[in-house]
Structures are given as C-alpha cells and as structure tokens.
Amino acid sequence: RREVYKLGRQLSCRVKAYPLIGHSYLFLGDNHKRMQALQILGRDALKNDNGLFPAWQGNYLYTMIVDPEAAELVLKTCLAKDDIMQMATLFVGNGSIFAPVPIWRPRRKVLVPTFNMKNLKSFVSIFVRHSTILVQELGKVTGTGPLSAFKYYTAYTMDAIAESTLGYKMGAQKSSDHPFIKAFNYGLPKCAERLCQPWLHSDLIYNNLPVYTRLVKLKEYLWGFMLELIKAKRQEIKHSKESKDTENSPEGNIQTFLECLIRSSGGDDGYTDIEIVEELMVIMVAGNDTSAVGASFISLILSRHPEVQEKVYEELQEVFGNSDRLATFEDLPRLKYLDAVIRETLRLYPPVPIIVRKVENHVLLPSGITLVPGTGVLVNIWALHRNPRYWGEDAEQFRPERFLDTPLQHPAAFMAFSHGPRNCAGYQYAMMSMKTVLSTVLRRFKLLPAVASDSSFPPLRLTFDLMMKDENNFQIRLEPRIKC
Numbered sequence: 001r002r003e004v005y006k007l008g009r010q011l012s013c014r015v016k017a018y019p020l021i022g023h024s025y026l027f028l029g030d031n032h033k034r035m036q037a038l039q040i041l042g043r044d045a046l047k048n049d050n051g052l053f054p055a056w057q058g059n060y061l062y063t064m065i066v067d068p069e070a071a072e073l074v075l076k077t078c079l080a081k082d083d084i085m086q087m088a089t090l091f092v093g094n095g096s097i098f099a100p101v102p103i104w105r106p107r108r109k110v111l112v113p114t115f116n117m118k119n120l121k122s123f124v125s126i127f128v129r130h131s132t133i134l135v136q137e138l139g140k141v142t143g144t145g146p147l148s149a150f151k152y153y154t155a156y157t158m159d160a161i162a163e164s165t166l167g168y169k170m171g172a173q174k175s176s177d178h179p180f181i182k183a184f185n186y187g188l189p190k191c192a193e194r195l196c197q198p199w200l201h202s203d204l205i206y207n208n209l210p211v212y213t214r215l216v217k218l219k220e221y222l223w224g225f226m227l228e229l230i231k232a233k234r235q236e237i238k239h240s241k242e243s244k245d246t247e248n249s250p251e252g253n254i255q256t257f258l259e260c261l262i263r264s265s266g267g268d269d270g271y272t273d274i275e276i277v278e279e280l281m282v283i284m285v286a287g288n289d290t291s292a293v294g295a296s297f298i299s300l301i302l303s304r305h306p307e308v309q310e311k312v313y314e315e316l317q318e319v320f321g322n323s324d325r326l327a328t329f330e331d332l333p334r335l336k337y338l339d340a341v342i343r344e345t346l347r348l349y350p351p352v353p354i355i356v357r358k359v360e361n362h363v364l365l366p367s368g369i370t371l372v373p374g375t376g377v378l379v380n381i382w383a384l385h386r387n388p389r390y391w392g393e394d395a396e397q398f399r400p401e402r403f404l405d406t407p408l409q410h411p412a413a414f415m416a417f418s419h420g421p422r423n424c425a426g427y428q429y430a431m432m433s434m435k436t437v438l439s440t441v442l443r444r445f446k447l448l449p450a451v452a453s454d455s456s457f458p459p460l461r462l463t464f465d466l467m468m469k470d471e472n473n474f475q476i477r478l479e480p481r482i483k484c
C-alpha cells in the first residue's frame, strides 16, 4: 500500500478526493453526471505536463492517462482488464473482450484472422443490403419532424452484425419484436448500469435482485439460440466436406464469423460449442451499439456542419455521379473525405470514451513515474483526443481536414478503436460498415439539425454508460436530396 500512496502523491490533482470515497462522489447521479465526471477529471489531467492524474475510487487508485505516449506504453504492457469488468461477463462468459490474459491470448489468435480482408470484402454486400432497407425506412418518416438517428442505426447494425456473424436474418429494421433483440436490448444496458453503480457491485446483493434472475434467463435464451445455429452450421460443414465442397458456403461466397470460428479453431477438434458462443457474443456485443453510436454522432455532427456535409456530398457525387447504383467494396477507399469526417467525429466523440486496465507489474512511464501493481489504469480517450500538445490549439474544433493535411503527431494520438495488442479487432469492419451506411444515407438525404438555429449550437449533453451517447438520443431531421 505504501507504494500505492507514494504513486498517488506523485500525481498532481486539483479535484478534491475525500477520505474513504476518493473521487467516487463525482460519479454519483445519472449518466450525464458520470460523463461530466470523466470530463472534469480528464480536463484536469490535461493540465499536467505528464498527462497523468490520480483518480481514487474509495482507496483504489486508478492512474488516469491523457498522454498518447504513456497510453501506448501501458496498452502494450498491461493486458489484463480491470477486475470491475468481470461483472460484464454475465453475457459473454470467457469471450475474448473481458477474459483474463491466459484465456484471451489464444482466443485472439483465432479471432483476428476471421476479420481478414477477403471476409470483410464479402460483408460489404450485407452492409449495402441493410443500408438500402435503412434508406427505405427513413423515407417513410422524412418530413415528419425530428427523429432519433440512433434508433435507425442500431437496427441497421443489429441486422448487419447478426447476418455477418451468425448468418441469421434478424429483421430488426422491420420489427424489434424478435426475442433475441429484446433480450439483447434489455440485458446489455442492465450490465452497463451495474458497472456504473458501485452499490450494485457486490455479488451478494446483486445475485439476490430480480434483475439478476431475469438476466440469467435472458442469457440462457441468447446462448441457446446461438447453440442451435452452431449445431446447424457444424452439420452443414460436415455435409459440404462429404461432398468435397469445403470452400463454398451455401450463402455464396460469404463466410460468416460463426463458420470462420468453427473452421479456424480446428473444426470438430477446435472450440467447443460454448467457446464459440462466447466469441460470437463478443462480436455481437462489441460490434453492435459501438458502430450505431459512431454513425449517430457523425450524422448529428454533420447536421450541425452543413458546409462539411456539402463537401461529403460533393465527394459522393464524384464517386457515384447521379446514378442510383449501390455502393461496392471498391468505392469505400475512394471516400477519403468521408473517412476523415468519421475519424474527426470519433476523435471528438469516441463511442468508448475510456479503457480500463489492471497494473500487474511495475511500469516505468516516459515521465519517470512508475505505475505499481495493485492499481488500475484508466485511459481517458475523450480527453486524450483533445490533448492540445498533439492536436494543436484548435483541438476542440471539428475540422476533418486535420486527418487529410498532416500525419498523426503520435500513433496513439487517435485511439477510438484503442491501441496495442488488445485493440478493437473489428476496426476495419466498423469503418467499412459506417462508410457504407453513411454514404447510402447521405446520397439520399440532407441531414438537418432537430431545431434550426442561426447562431452556434449549444454543446452536446453527453452521457456515459460504458459508452458515450447523446442525452437527446441523436435527434436530427431529414430532407430528401432532389436530383438535378
């Protein structure tokens, strides 16, 4: 403990920490208060030259990091997730995202190759098909006033991820009545709620609450649903082997993550069904709302920056002309300005604004400060992305050109998808999915602010429940684009 307190004293802090509770008081209240706490602590950390800040939760010390150099070192050396993340394993079991390092390492080796470019290329047809449905759905509500962009994008991402992961057509954009969607949409926010509310952390208390019983039932349903699909896919693979047709899956050239995981883990000698369920849950959980929140922030920000939106539209005109043709894999790298808009929005509004790690060995940081075992690390991505030493004095401004003009000041200066060996495995999938859906929407509609304003817009009211969101549910209005 002496080492921990010494570390705490070495880190300067201007935000009051009280005996016994530390900074926990800042996180009490609603999700908006919690996001404000991350912003207050992050801004304070930015005032320190070393980009470090001592955040006390009770008598547990987290070193908050807003400096890319320190963050890079920590994310390369501290691979263990903080114990608090164990509470999120109810749905994903030992799936790679929260698993202890000895389980995560071999699983990551199997997972990453399933995101190879050949597979991603084949997923574009899925993204395009569901983007087209999204545009049809939006067409029905155009002109009826403000709508929640998130409501539509989250249905799109659910359809896209369910089909590319499970090969299952969920139909979320047509109806949210599917029991899988209901279980998913109830369970995940409940898990996040628990993580954010320290009084729910004790298993002794939580496991006796009705919500726990309900979550266990929903998990049984979700896992059972996936086990059936796994059983069917194993049969299918066996039959295709017998007919010597090992390369082509019945859905054409698309190999779903489910199929890839069975094959690349070693077929019948590879993952057990439960291990596959866990990895599928990870992809579904990690890939659904993150991309939906990303696309929603981008749409909201574009509605407030018409000049940027027009530049995106000009680029779309260059690539697609006035045609109605669907987007292709080859179009996506040509959308360079849209790419910069996506990155600049994720810089200012990272859907995952913090990453938490456990320190298991001493780590000497570039500033000369040594992190000690028994403490935690909290990389505050929201603040790191606004660090003026790496982004300049206009760090708070939305300026997509910064991603076109100059290379990054540091490889970890932008880390919406995290950094290092445990970074986001779905980074390219997410970029391709967001580019497809945004280009499809922006070709058809002009995005307008929910409430027109002649002066500048008030800052967004952000919330935090493991992910960062807009408190007003990403309200925008749509106007159809008229073709000349």
Ligand code: HEM
Pocket (backbone or CB within 6 Å): 096, 097, 098, 108, 282, 283, 286, 287, 288, 290, 291, 294, 350, 351, 352, 355, 356, 416, 417, 418, 419, 421, 422, 423, 424, 425, 426, 427, 429, 430
């Ligand atoms: C805008 C969209 C997305 C963002 C901002 C995002 C961000 C992140 C972040 C911050 C992490 C945590 C890394 C860490 O703890 O260091 C992560 C992990 C992960 N993400 Fe993403 N993600 C996105 C989309 C996706 C998609 C679409 C998929 C899958 C299709 C995906 C799959 C994963 C997986 C499997 C992990 C766990 C990696 C591991 O622990 O080895 N993500 N993501």
